[in-house]
Amino acid sequence: MDDAANVIKMKDILVTGGAGFIGSHLVDQLLMKTGARVTVVDNFNDFYDPAIKRANIAAHLERDDFDLVEADITDSRSMNELFARASFDCVVHLAARAGVRPSLADPLAYEETNVRGTFTLLEAARRNNVPKFIFGSSSSVYGVNAKLPFSEDDAIANPISPYAVTKIAGEAACHVYSHVHGMRVVCLRLFTVYGSRQRPDLAIHKFARLISEGKPVPIFGDGSTRRDYTYIDDIVAGVLGAIQYDQSQFEIINLGESRTVELRRLVELLENALGKRAIIDHQPEQPGDVPVTYADISKARHLLGYNPQTNIEAGIAKLVAWFKKTAPRQ
Numbered sequence: 001m002d003d004a005a006n007v008i009k010m011k012d013i014l015v016t017g018g019a020g021f022i023g024s025h026l027v028d029q030l031l032m033k034t035g036a037r038v039t040v041v042d043n044f045n046d047f048y049d050p051a052i053k054r055a056n057i058a059a060h061l062e063r064d065d066f067d068l069v070e071a072d073i074t075d076s077r078s079m080n081e082l083f084a085r086a087s088f089d090c091v092v093h094l095a096a097r098a099g100v101r102p103s104l105a106d107p108l109a110y111e112e113t114n115v116r117g118t119f120t121l122l123e124a125a126r127r128n129n130v131p132k133f134i135f136g137s138s139s140s141v142y143g144v145n146a147k148l149p150f151s152e153d154d155a156i157a158n159p160i161s162p163y164a165v166t167k168i169a170g171e172a173a174c175h176v177y178s179h180v181h182g183m184r185v186v187c188l189r190l191f192t193v194y195g196s197r198q199r200p201d202l203a204i205h206k207f208a209r210l211i212s213e214g215k216p217v218p219i220f221g222d223g224s225t226r227r228d229y230t231y232i233d234d235i236v237a238g239v240l241g242a243i244q245y246d247q248s249q250f251e252i253i254n255l256g257e258s259r260t261v262e263l264r265r266l267v268e269l270l271e272n273a274l275g276k277r278a279i280i281d282h283q284p285e286q287p288g289d290v291p292v293t294y295a296d297i298s299k300a301r302h303l304l305g306y307n308p309q310t311n312i313e314a315g316i317a318k319l320v321a322w323f324k325k326t327a328p329r330q
Contacts, residue, residue: 011089012039012086013030013088013089014039014040014086014091017136018094019057021199022094022193023095024053027060031060034240037066038060038065038067040057041073041082041095042069072117073093073118074113074116084127086128089131090132091121093121096117096167097109097114097166100140100288100289102163114169115173118135118174122173122177125177131184133174133177133183133185134186135171135187136188136190137170137252139192139228139256140164141159141171143158143290144158144290149295152189163288171252186242186252188255189254191228191255191256192227192230192256194232196318197232204266204316205323207266209323211267211270211271211276211279212323212327214276216279217279218281219264219282221286224291225262225290226292226293227266228256228257228259228293229261230257230295234310235255237309242304251303254295254299257308258296258308259312260292270320273319
C-alpha cells in the first residue's frame, strides 16, 4: 500500500468515535501522514472510563489541524449544525455501541446508536454534499457461517446478536444512500481488532490484566473457538486505503489477517509474553458468540492494496509491551 501522505488528497475528514480505540489510531495516522484537517466527534459515554478516550487524543488538542466536537451522533440538530459549518471531503464513521454480549442485555440502546446514529450521519452528509462515507462494520454480520473463509459475497441472513443486526442495518442504509443519492461508500467489515489502547473490556486486554493480577480468566466453552485477530496498525492501513479508494460507487470489504487462532492458543501467547500462568475459569458457552471468524481478504488486497503485516505472535508481544508500560503498578 502506498504511503498515505502520497495518496490521500482530502483536506477535511470527519472521524466519528475518533477518541476510541480504532478511531484514535486512525486520527494519529491522518494527522501525521496526510496533511488533512481532522474533526473528531465523540460523546465520551461511560461504556468504559471516558478518561481513557480523552487520553487517546490529548496530544492533538492544541493542534490547528484538529477539532474535537463532543456530541452524540443520534442528535440530528448537532450533526446538521456540524456538517453545515464544515466542508468535509470524507466521513469515517466508527462511532458505535460495540460488543455482542452487551447488545443482548440492552438491544434498544444498540439500535438507537448504531442504526439511528448511522442514518443521522448519512442524512447530514447528504444534505451537505459530502462525497465519501466510510462505514465501520463488523465480522459479526456473518453470524454462524459454515463457509470458510468469510467472503463479502456470502449471505448474511443469519445474525445471532442485536449488535450484528445493527451492523447489517448500517450497511443497508449505506447502500441506499449510495444508490439513491450518489454518495461513494465503502463498508469495512472489521475482524477482531486488537493492539495498544484496546478497550479494557475486550478479550485480549482483559485477559492480560487478569493474568497479570493473578485473577481467574473466564473462558467460555472449551477454548476451541477461533477468531481472526487483526492488529490495529493493519486495520488503520486498510481504512486509509478505503479513504483513498475511488473506483466504484459502493463496496463492502473485509479487513482481517486471514488467519484463525484458537482461544486457548491466545491465552498461551499471553502467558508467554507476560511470563505468568493464567488461572482458567471455565464458563458455559455464551449466547451470541460464533464458533469462528475468518476473513477472505482477497478483495481488500485487490482494491485497497491491503497487506497485513503483524501476525498474532508479534501483535501479542506489542500489546503486552504497551500493557506493561501503561498498567497501574500492583
